[in-house]
Amino acid sequence: MPIEKTDTLVVGAGQAGVAMSEHLTSHGVPHLVLEKNRIAEAWRTGRWDSLVANGPAWHDRFPNLEFTDTDPEAFAGKERIADYFVEYAGRFNAPIRTGVEVTKAERINGTGGFRVETSKGVIEAQRIVAATGAFQHPVIPPLVPEGAEVNQLHSFHYRNPDQLPEGAVLVVGAGSSGAQIADELNRAGRKVYLSVGPHDRPPRMYRGRDFVWWLGVLGLWDQAALEPGKEHVTISVSGAYGGQTMDFRRLAGEGVTLLGLTESYENGTMNFVGDLQDNIAAGDADYLKMLDLADAYVARTGIDLPEEPEARRAFPDPDSLSSPIRALDLGKEGITTILWATGFRQDFSWMQVDAFDGNGRPQHQRGVSAEPGIYFLGLPWQSRRGSTFIWGVWHDAKHVADQIAIQRHYEGYRAPGEA
Structure with missing residues (x-):
């Protein structure tokens, strides 16, 4: 042949x-x-x-x-x-x-x-x-052994809340996938814990324009190189429920327990880095920076877009942010599933x-x-x-x-x- x-x-x-x-x-x-x-x-x-x-x-x-x-x-x-x-x-x-x-x-x-x-x-x-x-190829960090008494799956294999066994869920990773899945599970009545690492979180909409438009007129889509230190920073944004800003304080106010970066696992206990407050603060700074750039663009060009002072008003700090949890006993908290939103290779x-x-x-x-x-x-x-x-x-x-x-x-x- x-x-x-x-x-x-x-x-x-x-x-x-x-x-x-x-x-x-x-x-x-x-x-x-x-x-x-x-x-x-x-x-x-x-x-x-x-x-x-x-x-x-x-x-x-x-x-x-x-x-x-x-x-x-x-x-x-x-x-x-x-x-x-x-x-x-x-x-x-x-x-x-x-x-x-x-x-x-x-x-x-x-x-x-x-x-x-x-x-x-x-x-x-x-x-x-x-x-x-x-x-x-979905990546699950080799922290929790396969024989542990907890269901593990990657966000790539997640379909809907009914797919998971009864019980609370620990979502690891707060990029777009992890944040959106945590939101969906919480709305479905599950108890959700969300491990939040370093991230950017742009406003979904500001002054009547979607953030993709702002990135366009500000020339940020065409940014040709990564900023130092940003190589592995994820972006948390959502088009779900008509489009919304992924505000972790809001999620916490709706029932999600926030945690820092997942660090280790031992004898049924998951341990977290004490960086939650820093990660949330960095995400806030990224959010506010976008608002500042947008406001400067409006002032410079004179384009007629309505002011939006409400966009700068933060939700109150939840207890899980003001007093971060460093260790979580999965069994005591009724966590039956770890959902890894930890990227791909x-x-x-x-x-x-x-x-x-x-x-x-x-x-x-x-x-x-x-x-x-x-x-x-x-x-x-x-x-x-x-x-x-x-x-x-x-x-x-x-x-x-x-x-x-x-x-x-x-x-x-x-x-x-x-x-």
Whole structure:
């Protein structure tokens, strides 16, 4: 059987892969997109049931297709978002093959290309774009042994409150996922403990405009580099219940018990760092900084947006903040589930190429790898703050496709007299 060949092979058909295919199609680059599951599968099966986008529909989309059945200021549900990418791919007949898993890619010496092994055979490609995204393998810190008498699951596998056994829940991680799940569980009548680490928490809405708009007019989406010390700081924001600012004092006032960063586990007791007050204060400072920047923008431009003094009024400190809990006996508190909202790790083990540093992280410049012919898409901060957002990955894909087109142009050059 002859080996199939293509110019560019895109691995992954989530938002990154669909965007990549669109731009390659625009450049006339022959390509294939391989997806081991369905298009945008993670939106369907890697999210909880009630999840909605963290940005309004007018913003969290690709430039060339609006959500025609969703109010522009509303937050699209996860299934609608997945359907959106399927619809988008159909608009330009994206050459996507689903149910095909890539297991290995290695360079073919002397050809400049790569041999790619898949669950459906071998493909040879001149270029590979790893568009598998930032959320590949859920990470649960090795603190609580598997044999402990408590149910453990990652937010990736959480679906709804009814899925969990009766009892209280400890949610570890207060980024968008952890905060939203803690809120949902508390509204469902569960006793919830929330471990809060360092975080940013922007206002959902200020002076009549969503925070995504403020980041845009203030030029913060295009911030090209991380601030020192911000490499692992999560953002806590929510589109749930019509969109709301994730205020941890409010959650505490509604019944959630706040805890500091999870530190260790021993004999049924979870221990926490004494940093809760510092983490909440830093989140408050980030929130107020955004309000200050917005107010300065209004004063500078004269735009007619209503003042909102209420936005600066804080909820009262709960007991769990003024007197932080450092240790929690899970059994005594009736905690039957630990829900880890502790992020993901990337896995590029299938790529047998020299494109990574000693820690396995891609070495690249705006997605163009140090290894010729290898490209990445969907990485956090790939080119800017917005790189992992729907619209941001579309623009990163355009840049990567442009570089591939430029490379093909040079490769296709023939001097006078050459065959």
